[in-house]
Amino acid sequence: MQTQAASRANANLVQSLGVDGRILTMLVVLAVVWTVFQILTLGQPGQFLSPQNLWNLSVQTAVVGIMVGGMVMVIVTRQIDLSVGSILGFSGMIMALIQTVPPLGWGGNWILALLAGLLLGALIGAFQGYWVAYWAVPAFVVTLAGLLIFRNATFIVASGRTIGPLNDNFKVLGGGLNGSIGEFWTWVVGLVVMAYIVYQALTNRSRRIKNGLPVRPVWAEAVVNGILLALTLAFVLVMNAFPYPGTNIPRGMPVPVLITLVVLFALNWVALNTRFGRYVFAIGGNPEAALLAGINVKRILVAVFALMGMLAALAGAVQAARLNFVTNSMGNLLELDVIAAAVIGGTALAGGSGTIVGAALGALLMSSLRSGMVLMGMPTEWQNVVLGAVLLAAVIWNTVYLRNRR
């Protein structure tokens, strides 16, 4: 009885906070994992919660983080994309070839390379989406074919060579030595985000009150937005606490991390505030209803796959820039990390349910586990066993959560 009352009180608390229970769980799990790793690495020179490790962790999360929001949309529409690792590799290779191999290979055309790569990724995605949407070929098969084709096309276009080194300006995308925005701009970004959080909270609330709609209690508003502000501030402080080697000049936020945050923010905004986002979820919830409501389901599916392809290409640019050389195995098996991050973040493979924020936290949880296990010197085989177990646990928890909600 006591526990039942307590769990009801908990549910009420979560409800009045107006936050998805699964996202709250993710945050708690992340906090626990970080704390445990910090304790386990206390005696070492590189502690888990040191600015250096957190800074590296953010860069390591970037590539999956850029793609995971797109994967959420794909999975929400009841589809899957197994080809993102291959699209990443292929478009990364094309971008490397454009900027290094004559006649195109001159210093200034890294922008052309980037744009061509993004366009290529979007076209590949749209091509795969076309077969899925207009010919009803299962996405699993279409993108499995894409995985094979583009992985090996990567080898073919470069004749198996490793291509590089890449243009110095292009390499900024990877977050290497010149790839951070510095202390000042990190503060600017942080303050803009904080101002936006406050502005959003105030205008939303006053508009809903003006329209006579229910609002969260003031304390809930304060708690949720307070936590968001604190997290933003902590992020800025950590990014500015890691200096360039041999100096005390802070690096600030790495460019790939900035790209990831912009992508995730944009996707989350689109998913929640536009017709396109609404239709993505409607198609996942009930494709027939979406059709009968006059939604152009096929076109939306093609757009979702094209978006996924473009994000894979963007991730390919970041990965290539980070490595400086593109090999024909770049991005191999990365589709599994992206799908796992989306699923750990609460995206249901049955479709219709998932959040960009949850998936971003899923990606962060995965890279945190990997980074922590590396710090502890755990063998790769055991790292993968742990990650697999976490994936299974997350799916089970998600299933239970969705069942209890009905």
Next chain:
Amino acid sequence: MTPLVEMHNISLRFGGNQALDNVSVNLYPGEVVGLLGHNGAGKSTLIKVLSGAYRADSGQIRVNGQEVQIRTPQDAQAQGIETIYQTLALADNLDAVANVFLGREKVRGVMLDEDIMELEARKTLDRLRVKIPSLRLPVAQMSGGQRQTVAIGRAIYFKARCLIMDEPTAALGPEETQKVHQLIKALKAEGVGIFLISHDLHDVFDLADRITVMKNGRLVGTVYTQDVTHDDVLGMIIGGVMPKNVRPADQPAPRA
């Protein structure tokens, strides 16, 4: 008087199956036409042609006397034809507000105008007098009656001139059924024309001014409700025969 909707000689074939064979029906403003027939008689197919979900192979559709092309659900909606499907056609993962406005969202610029949609949805659903405590819960978490209300609210919010209701009370309890009956009468009084598909003869005799019966994709005939008995209608449904000595019924029923 010009019919609100006229479907003339509609035919549709699915592979080897003649789903609709030269079917003609009409509907006048402010009347309810009951559409009856066995499963597979072609009622739902006919209705889906009118609502834009299927396209007929041949035949014409006229709205207020004007021939129109209905190729998509939007075309039907643009003509003021709204459909409440038997399956309700709700996206279960979305909330009531999103479902009422699905496909026709209110936007400011590119941004969904959630506040306006929530206010309007609340107003519309209140009119149906079924209590829905939160419009922001996924409809999967609602009762059958509440879900039905959302589906009906979606049709009436957009000021239907012609409403198609496919088994609107099949999933409802007696009290909720009564509310749907009241609603149908209220809409009728406002001049809305309603096609009512139902298995329940009592429902149809209670509400319909005329009854159209189909069998094996063909029209058996249309009669005035006041001219026939339950047995007559059963004879039409099962035997496909018209009762003797009934008036032709392609005009609205004379007001009693």
